[in-house]
Amino acid sequence: xxxxxxxxxxxxxxxxxxxxxxxxxxxxxxxxxxxxxxxxxxxxxxxxxxxxxxxxxxxxxxxxxxxxxxxxxxxxxxxxxxxxxxxxxxxxxxxxxxxxxxxxxxxxxxxxxxxxxxxxxxxxxxxxxxxxxxxxxxxxxxxxxxxxxxxxxxxxxxxxxxxxxxxxxxxxxxxxxxxxxxxxxxxxxxxxxxxxxxxxxxxxxxxxxxxxxxxxxxxxxxxxxxxxxxxxxxxxxxxxxxxxxxxxxxxxxxxxxxxxxxxxxxxxxxxxxxxxxxxxxxxxxxxxxxxxxxxxxxxxxxxxxxxxxxxxxxxxxxxxxxxxxxxxxxxxxxxxxxxxxxxxxxxxxxxxxxxxxxxxxxxxxxxxxxxxxx
Amino acid sequence: xxxxxxxxxxxxxxxxxxxxxxxxxxxxxxxxxxxxxxxxxxxxxxxxxxxxxxxxxxxxxxxxxxxxxxxxxxxxxxxxxxxxxxxxxxxxxxxxxxxxxxxxxxxxxxxxxxxxxxxxxxxxxxxxxxxxxxxxxxxxxxxxxxxxxxxxxxxxxxxxxxxxxxxxxxxxxxxxxxxxxxxxxxxxxxxxxxxxxxxxxxxxxxxxxxxxxxxxxxxxxxxxxxxxxxxxxxxxxxxxxxxxxxxxxxxxxxxxxxxxxxxxxxxxxxxxxxxxxxxxxxxxxxxxxxxxxxxxxxxxxxxxxxxxxxxxxxxxxxxxxxxxxxxxxxxxxxxxxxxxxxxxxxxxxxxxxxxxxxxxxxxxxxxxxxxxxx
Numbered sequence: 160x161x162x163x164x165x166x167x168x169x170x171x172x173x174x175x176x177x178x179x180x181x182x183x184x185x186x187x188x189x190x191x192x193x194x195x196x197x198x199x200x201x202x203x204x205x206x207x208x209x210x211x212x213x214x215x216x217x218x219x220x221x222x223x224x225x226x227x228x229x230x231x232x233x234x235x236x237x238x239x240x241x242x243x244x245x246x247x248x249x250x251x252x253x254x255x256x257x258x259x260x261x262x263x264x265x266x267x268x269x270x271x272x273x274x275x276x277x278x279x280x281x282x283x284x285x286x287x288x289x290x291x292x293x294x295x296x297x298x299x300x301x302x303x304x305x306x307x308x309x310x311x312x313x314x315x316x317x318x319x320x321x322x323x324x325x326x327x328x329x330x331x332x333x334x335x336x337x338x339x340x341x342x343x344x345x346x347x348x349x350x351x352x353x354x355x356x357x358x359x360x361x362x363x364x365x366x367x368x369x370x371x372x373x374x375x376x377x378x379x380x381x382x383x384x385x386x387x388x389x390x391x392x393x394x395x396x397x398x399x400x401x402x403x404x405x406x407x408x409x410x411x412x413x414x415x416x417x418x419x420x421x422x423x424x425x426x427x428x429x430x431x432x433x434x435x436x437x438x439x440x441x442x443x444x445x446x447x448x449x450x451x452x453x454x455x456x457x458x459x460x461x462x463x464x465x466x467x468x469x470x471x472x473x474x475x476x477x478x479x480x481x482x483x484x485x486x487x488x489x490x491x492x493x494x495x496x497x498x499x500x501x502x503x504x505x506x507x508x509x510x511x512x513x514x515x516x517x518x519x520x521x522x523x524x525x526x527x528x529x530x531x532x533x
Numbered sequence: 534x535x536x537x538x539x540x541x542x543x544x545x546x547x548x549x550x551x552x553x554x555x556x557x558x559x560x561x562x563x564x565x566x567x568x569x570x571x572x573x574x575x576x577x578x579x580x581x582x583x584x585x586x587x588x589x590x591x592x593x594x595x596x597x598x599x600x601x602x603x604x605x606x607x608x609x610x611x612x613x614x615x616x617x618x619x620x621x622x623x624x625x626x627x628x629x630x631x632x633x634x635x636x637x638x639x640x641x642x643x644x645x646x647x648x649x650x651x652x653x654x655x656x657x658x659x660x661x662x663x664x665x666x667x668x669x670x671x672x673x674x675x676x677x678x679x680x681x682x683x684x685x686x687x688x689x690x691x692x693x694x695x696x697x698x699x700x701x702x703x704x705x706x707x708x709x710x711x712x713x714x715x716x717x718x719x720x721x722x723x724x725x726x727x728x729x730x731x732x733x734x735x736x737x738x739x740x741x742x743x744x745x746x747x748x749x750x751x752x753x754x755x756x757x758x759x760x761x762x763x764x765x766x767x768x769x770x771x772x773x774x775x776x777x778x779x780x781x782x783x784x785x786x787x788x789x790x791x792x793x794x795x796x797x798x799x800x801x802x803x804x805x806x807x808x809x810x811x812x813x814x815x816x817x818x819x820x821x822x823x824x825x826x827x828x829x830x831x832x833x834x835x836x837x838x839x840x841x842x843x844x845x846x847x848x849x850x851x852x853x854x855x856x857x858x859x860x861x862x863x864x865x866x867x868x869x870x871x872x873x874x875x876x877x878x879x880x881x882x883x884x885x886x887x888x889x890x891x892x893x894x895x896x897x898x899x900x901x902x903x904x905x906x907x
Binding site for chain 2 (some may be wrong): 198199200202203204205223228232235236237242243244271300390455458472473474476477479480481483486487488490491
């Protein structure tokens with residue numbers, strides 16, 4: 160069965176919307192933030208811990224699983240859910256972004272067939288094509304697969320971006336034509352960089368292919384925040400109301416709020432777990448660095464209003480000690496906290512949508528949230 | 534309140550004994566294996582996970598906590614239990630072994646006052662004395678503290694060992710004289726190397742000081758197995774029946790069985806968690822290396838008779854993938870399994886003691902347990 164998007168409520172003062180996405184592994188409310196489990200595990204965490212923080216859906220990376228352990232191993236295990244013991248919905252990306260960002264020495268050769276590049280693990284030459292990406296995802300048996308797109312850096316010329324959008328459309332058709340998994344939905348990706356007419360054209364042409372959902376790509380590739388928000392504004396009006404919209408690779412709290420206001424339903428980012436491994440924690444007053452000496456004898460939780468396992472049972476002083484002593488239980492506690500922070504954020508945003516007060520919520524949030532780390 | 538040892542049953546065919554140790558943080562049955570939480574955390578695991586594997590008591594290292602975060606930070610947090618959110622009994626070692634094994638460049642200067650050495654973290658000069666070790670442990674507020682002893686390498690001359698045993702006795706008295714924590718019990722340590730008369734003398738003189746329990750030190754320092762078992766045999770007869778006996782740093786399954794047969798009640802070792810980080814798992818057929826290619830498509834648990842979380846939910850293929858991909862969730866699953874393996878072993882040994890069949894249990898265990906890794 161394919162996913163189904165059900166609209167619950169639209170905010171009267173913005174494009175924000177509260178919906179439910181029904182999948183074969185349960186339904187979850189949107190807007191949602193998806194923790195990233197790159198290599199079939201959300202770094203340091205168990206599936207039970209993901210449930211405890213009310214994580215509803217996770218993302219896993221096709222590129223990484225293709226290289227290790229290989230999609231055939233995952234298929235023989237009975238698919239990604241069984242392989243990693245996760246019975247909630249899983250979205251897989253196409254590998255496109257990784258090919259462009261992780262290829263050894265960042266060298267790659269984009270041809271009509273696909274992308275030639277070298278493995279970031281052992282340097283061996285590889286070719287990823289739109290068909291292969293979909294075939295791998297079919298075998299991984301995720302609930303939502305993504306089309307293989309070209310993800311150009313920022314900025315590129317208008318002429319380059321136009322050709323790239325054309326190629327991404329051809330690749331989207333090729334991928335869809337080999338898609339062969341009745342339990343897996345397939346999303347199309349809108350590209351077009353900062354060029355409003357290309358975003359419109361990319362969105363309209365992609366929608367014609369009738370995907371199960373749409374994502375906005377080409378963000379978080381070096382552009383400033385204002386440009387990113389503009390990219391969303393230039394894409395959303397051309398996407399259908401009855402399908403979910405996904406902003407890829409975005410996990411900054413303010414970006415999530417701005418995205419929701421602009422009509423985005425789904426977000427993902429490695430940010431919260433990566434920050435955790437570097438001893439950073441989200442708080443309502445901005446990010447803090449637990450390695451800071453001022454926390455050495457701070458016997459209060461990271462955030463006393465937070466309901467996560469880390470905040471209920473551990474102090475900043477203890478977590479600081481763990482991080483200074485390079486104990487992975489510290490990263491685990493911070494991963495739990497940072498993910499829960501973003502999931503609470505989307506929970507509050509859904510409540511604000513129901514009350515038609517998302518814009519007020521943003522104002523309130525911004526009053527205490529400083530972008531400077533302390 | 535001090536700990537209290539209650540004898541439940543003695544095996545009729547060996548020196549093995551089944552008892553209960555009552556502490557301020559609950560009672561636990563002996564023989565017991567204690568997971569090691571060197572830096573106030575059992576590597577990769579939560580306190581809840583320790584309870585789930587029926588871990589009853591853990592060990593933490595005075596030397597490490599002295600250097601980081603410092604015993605005063607732990608004291609200000611309300612002691613080690615509160616600092617690390619662990620409400621079960623905790624034993625701290627004296628730091629003696631670490632000073633001898635971890636000192637930078639292994640250089641140290643043993644004088645009557647204590648041991649001069651350099652920090653393994655930053656090379657700064659340090660002096661650990663019998664009094665300081667006890668004072669640190671008093672502040673850590675563990676349930677059981679250990680006397681600061683000299684732990685000579687193997688082998689040393691009879692003359693050296695005799696002088697060392699004398700010094701360890703003087704140090705034991707000095708430590709006991711400053712011990713000042715009514716809720717903390719204090720153990721003495723029997724030394725004497727492989728010299729039977731020195732073991733006897735060390736045991737008798739240490740027992741005269743009336744400690745709350747006794748440990749057998751100077752094992753696992755390079756001697757062969759037969760010599761280690763002999764060291765136990767040469768010490769146990771001189772230890773009182775009404776106090777617990779602890780064999781330090783021993784965690785090999787066969788050594789635990791041999792120790793229990795010789796009258797040991799408590800064991801600890803970093804072995805199970807260290808093996809886990811190197812992708813090794815205990816099984817009833819010996820240790821296996823999960824990185825071995827033969828497990829790539831092995832969709833069975835590590836041990837299908839094991840009741841641990843890892844064996845109930847994950848396959849060798851998945852854990853292998855995690856370890857190859859350097860995901861810490863793999864070490865976590867293997868740590869859970871390896872610790873549970875040793876805790877099940879002591880559970881079974883206790884049952885065998887009650888049935889006066891410890892020697893038969895050993896025979897049965899050895900039938901399938903190969904010391905060679907596969």
